[in-house]
Amino acid sequence: LIAPQPAQAQLGLGSLIVTITFPADGSPVSGTVPVNASVSIIGSLTVSQVQFYRDGNLIGSDSAAPYSVSWNTTSTNNGSHTLTAVATDVLGVRWNSNPVTVTVSNGPPPDTTPPMVPTGLTASAVSSSQINLSWTASSDNVGVSGYRVYRNGTQIATTSATSFANTGLSPSTTYSYTVAAYDAAGNLSTQSSSASATTPAPPDTTPPAVTINQAAGQADPTSSSPINFTAVFSEPVSGFSGAGVTISGTAGGTKTVTVSGGPSTYTVAVSGMSTDGTVIASIAVGVAQDAAGNLNTASTSTDNSVTFDATPPSVTINQAAGQADPTSSSPINFTAVFSEPVSGFSSAGVTLSGTAGGTKTAAVSGGPSTYNVAVSGMTTAGTVLASIAAGVASDAAGNGNTASTSTDNSVSFTPSDTTPPTVTINQAAGQADPTSSSPINFTAVFSKPISGFTSAGITLSGTAGGIKTATVSGGPTIYTVAVSGMTSSGTVLASIPAGVASDAAGNLNTASTSTDNSVTFTPVSPIVLENQQPGSGNWRMWLHNIPPADDVNKQIKGYASATSVNKGESITFYVTVNPAQQYTMDVYRMGWYQGLGGRLMQSIGPLQGVAQPACPVDATTGLTECNWTASYTLAVPPNWTSGVFVVMLTNAQGYQNYITFVVRDDARVADIMFQQAVNTYQAYSNYPDDNATGKSLYDFNSYGANTVTGTPRAAKVSWNRPYADYGAGQFFQWEFYFIRWLESSGYDVKYSTDLDTHENGVRLLNSKAFLSVGHNEYWSKPMYDGVQQARDAGIHLGFFGADAVFWQVRFEPSPLTGAADRVMVCYKNSPDGHSPDPVQGPTTTVLWRDPPVNRPEQQLVGVQFSGSIDVKTPNSPYVVQNSSSWVYAGTGLADGDSIPKIVGYEMDSSMSNFPLPASVAGTYQVLSQSPFVDSYSRTTMTANSSIYQAPSGAWVFGAGTTSWAWGLSDDGDGYMDPRIQRITANVLNRFGVSPPP
Structure with a gap:
């Protein structure tokens, strides 16, 4: 199998080099081992498979690297053996590795024969917790190593002996056992046949327990004898008798015990009680025993006490x-x-x-x-x-x-009284009728003593306004009924319905009868009561021959946190003094006061003053706003009467200045709502009037650089600064004189400002008439809307001045404090005639009569501004027209008659090129034709006053001159005229407003 190098290698096609990598040459091996080979490729040949040989015999092959086969050496004789790997390429040529010689060395074959099954297993219970096992020894081809013991199928132990003691068992329990033999190779025989045994019960050593309680159904308390208890032992007992029962308790007598029943439940009957008390039964320890001879424990109980009661209840x-x-x-x-x-x-x-x-x-x-x-x-x-x-x-x-x-x-x-009490009610003896006093007293007289009569049993009626309430005192037959809460004139009637009181027998009264149960109430206005207080003229400056403080030196100046405050609330004042020094504040209410014009309400100080910082000017809008530290907060007492108030500021050097504000009475319904024209005060105020930095909404008294308006005047002004000069705005020019006459006449009036009308026009509906006096030139859209809606709701309007509702304004919060409506906005027109106001539409700050607003004031007032007379020029006379009008009733005036000094400083006219107000047919009348020379055009113009009745029924009067108030009250300079007073009274009377008789 070891071939020579193939021809491919000789031809240069490539070659494979095969090497056995494991086991190593000369190493011993046993059991199953891997045989691994690697193949190195030279050239372009590839491997088809690698075959592994032992001593020339094929072991196995592998066709994927890494190449490996598993060799079980136990199938080979121990000794030396040769391993060879042969790789075959894709052309079928085989490439041989060098041989590797290894020595196989395996032990003898393992023992796999289990021992024989054990026989002769026996199980014997030797106690309540132990069973002993024994069996015949087993045999094995090699030898038995030991035995496994099984109980109820679960192995519990191993042992090398042929016996085993199983301990820790439960009494009275049957257990089944088997055993199996095992040898040293771990071969286990089949389990033997089973043998069973039962452990005996343990000996009884528990003493019997016993409870004793009153027997079921035993009455407790009871007057019967015997009293039965039930004793229950935990197991049958013997030897229990009456001697084993202990009887105690508070019941007297020689108590005896009889025991019956058993062997577990016994009845214990106790008798012999002779006096009341408790009977308690218990059982001592050791008085009975169970079958094993265990003696009982002492008894326990939940209810072993019975009360014996033989005493009858009284x-x-x-x-x-x-x-x-x-x-x-x-x-x-x-x-x-x-x-x-x-x-x-x-x-x-x-x-x-x-x-x-x-x-x-x-x-x-x-x-x-x-x-x-x-x-x-x-x-x-x-x-x-x-x-x-x-x-x-x-x-x-x-x-x-x-x-x-x-x-x-x-x-x-005594048989009951069935007669109902009768009652009469009439005005009390001595009760003034008519009266302006409150309460109004009535006397109720019952025909017999009664109870349960209260104010809830009084029915009040009549035409007097207000929320009337009754207070009842006296009794049990004669009672006083005091009625209060009337706010307007009319009758007050008192009656008593049936069924509001009862006599001693419970009979309810019949309805009252009367001969005179009506009293006429004519209230006294708070204004009348206020002006009865002592007056003072010290509110006037110059009394100490020291000129008022000025805006250049600012010896003392101040302003308020609001233009008005409701009674019972607080208002804060901001004051500067130069140089720093002490100062005082005297608060005056302005009115009639016996002709003195004011009443000192409160003196404050001396306070330590400081020189407050200069007030910055916004370069764009000209807004001047002071960021001053608060100086004093006034808590307005709830009993102050609504009115216009001035604060007289006086520094230690004697210099003086004013702060003005209104005290409102939002809760009171008054005949007249007087609106102070603070918007106009602010529009004309150029604080500081120093010929350098002061700015108003006018060019004539504005200084410094041009603003967005194209001239030095401001587009925005702030109440967070004093009024210029004396500090009272225009109050003492016109409104003061009207108020002095109004309050001297006793008219029922309360006060607010332009801003109050702007913020809540609904307040006008709480009066019969709304008055705008003097110079009330600057109005916001909510003001115009609110007054127009009041007119259309039937509220009468009195414009006792001129130039009213001329410019539209808006209000913004203070950029310094964030307080609402502290900045008034009025851009007007630039020199080129266009409005620089960034808001264009219904609230653009131009003339009310001009586009885009197009709401001429004549549609509300009846006349509108037409011209003026310089303040240094004497006023013109008022010339009468339509003297037959009710307006002139009682004056004696005829057409063409004149009243001197009344027409000025600004005047209104009825203009045919503007729409007239909607009115009831025939009621619009021009009441005067008063010529005057206009200071600007130097032409002769005509001032008009007017009257008309709106479709709602409201009357509207336009005086057409800012100086109307001078005809009502003056300082002795010849302006006051009784005919002007009568005309004014006629108008107010037509408004449904009259002074007290």
């Missing part, structure tokens, strides 16, 4: 607590009290007697110790007595009660 019966005596009511109640809980007590156990006629019956309720006995059926006057016989109820032990005892078991009965 009972008392008396009239019930709170039972009227005498009484006309039925039933009459008695209380029966037993000495212990009883059962079986019913109306049959009650004996009724006494002199009261009728078929009396008793109803029993309650228990088990205390019962209510209700007796009814009485028809004639007399006594009713109740008693309880012996033996009609029993306690838990079965003892029947003794007969009742009593201290008061008699009640006198």
Whole structure:
């Protein structure tokens, strides 16, 4: 088989080199070993297979590298053998390896013969926990090494002996065993035949336990003898007798025991009790034994005590607590009290007697110790007595009660009163009628004493407005009924419906009758009461010959956190002083006050002031806003009356300035809502008026660089800065004079500002009339909408000024504080005539009459701004037209008559080139034709006042001049005219608003 090198190699086609890699030449081998070969290819030949030979005999072949076969050497004789590998290429040529010589060395053949099956297996139980096994020895071709022991089919042990002791078994249990022999080679015989044995039971060493309790069905408590207990042993016993029972407890007597039953359950009967108390039975240890001789343990119990009770319950019966005596009511109640809980007590156990006629019956309720006995059926006057016989109820032990005892078991009965009480109600003696005082008093007189009469039993009616409430005092026959809560004039009537009070017999009253139960209420306005307080003129500046503080030196200036505050809330003030020094704040309410014009409400300070920082100016919009530190917060007392307030600021050097704000009364309904024109104050304010940096919405008093408007004026102004100059805005120019006259006349008025109308126009619906006075030029869309909606809801409008609703504005939050509506926006028009306002549409800040807004103020006011007279030029006269109008009633004026000094500083006209307001036919009238020379055009123009009635029924008056208020009240400079006062009163009267008589 070892071939020479093939011709291919000689021809240069390539060759294969075959090498046996395992086992190594000269190594010993045994068992089954691998024979491995490798083939190295030279040239382009490939291998088809490799065959392996032992001593020239084929062992096996492999056709894929790595090449290997498995050789079982046990089939070969021990000794030296030669291994060769032959590779065949794809051309069929065979290539031989060098031979490898190995030595085979295998041991003798293994033992595979199992031992013989063991025989003669026996099992014997020698105790309750051990079984002994034995068997005949087994044989094997080589030798037996040992035995495996199986119990119930599971191996439990191995042993080399032919016996085995199985311990730790359970008593009274049958066990089955087998054994199997095994040799040293691990050959195991078949298991032997089985043998079984049963362990005996263990000896009894457990003592019997015993319980003793009162017998089932034993009454507890009981008055019977004997008392039975049940003793139960855990197993049958012997030797148990009465001597083994221990009796204790509080029951007196020589108690004896009888035992019956057995051998596990016994009845223990105890007798001989002579006095009440408990009877307790127990069993001592060692008084009985079981079959194994074990003595019992001491007894245990869950209920081995029985109460012996031979005492009968006693009972008392008396009239019930709170039972009227005498009484006309039925039933009459008695209380029966037993000495212990009883059962079986019913109306049959009650004996009724006494002199009261009728078929009396008793109803029993309650228990088990205390019962209510209700007796009814009485028809004639007399006594009713109740008693309880012996033996009609029993306690838990079965003892029947003794007969009742009593201290008061008699009640006198009189037939009931069935006549209902009558009542009259009339105004109280001395009650003023009419009256402005509250409460209004009525007197209610019942025909007999009654109870249960309260304010809920009063019916209030009449025409007086308000939420009327009644308070009742007095009684039990005559009561005072005090009625309060009236807010407007009218009658107040009080009546009492039927069934709101009852007499002693329970009869409900009839409805009231009256001869005079109506009182006329004429309220006094809070304004009247307020102006009766002492006034003060110290709110005026210049009293100390020191000029007011100015905006250049800023000796003292300030502003408020809001333009208005509701009573009971707080407002914060921001004050600067220069140089730093102390200052005071005096808070005045402005009104009539005996002609003094104000009332000192509160003095604050001295406070330590600081020089606050300069107020920056926004270069784009011209907005001037101060970032000052708060100086003082005023908590407005809830009893302050709504009004316009000024704070007089005075520094230590005597310099003074104002802060103004309004106190609102949001909860009160008043005849008039007066709107302070703070928007116009802010529009004209150029703080600081220093000829350098101050800016307003006007060019005439704005300084510094041009803004987005194209001129120095601002497009935005802020309330977070003082008003310029005196600090009160335009309040003392016109509105003050109107307020002074209004409050001197006693009109019922409350106050708000432009911003309040902007934020909540619905507030206008709580008054009969809305007043805009003096110079109310700047309005937001919500203001215009709110006032127009109020008019259309029937609220009257009085524009006692001119130039109202001229410019539209918007409001924005403060960029410094974030507070809402602290910045007013009004871009107006640039010099080229176009609006630089970035918002174009219904809220563009241009004239109301101009595009794109197109809502001429004449449609609301009745007239609209037409021209002005310079403030340094005297006013023109007011010239009457349509003097037959009710507006002029009582003035004596005729067409063409004039009233001097009334027309100025700005005027309105009725303009035919703009639409008139919607009105009831024939009600729109021009009331004046007042010529004046316009300061700008230097032409003669005509100012008009007007009146019209809206389709809602609301009247709207437009005075057409900002100076109208000067005709109502002045400072002795000749403007006040009684005809202007009468015209104003006529208009307010037509508004449904009148001063007190």
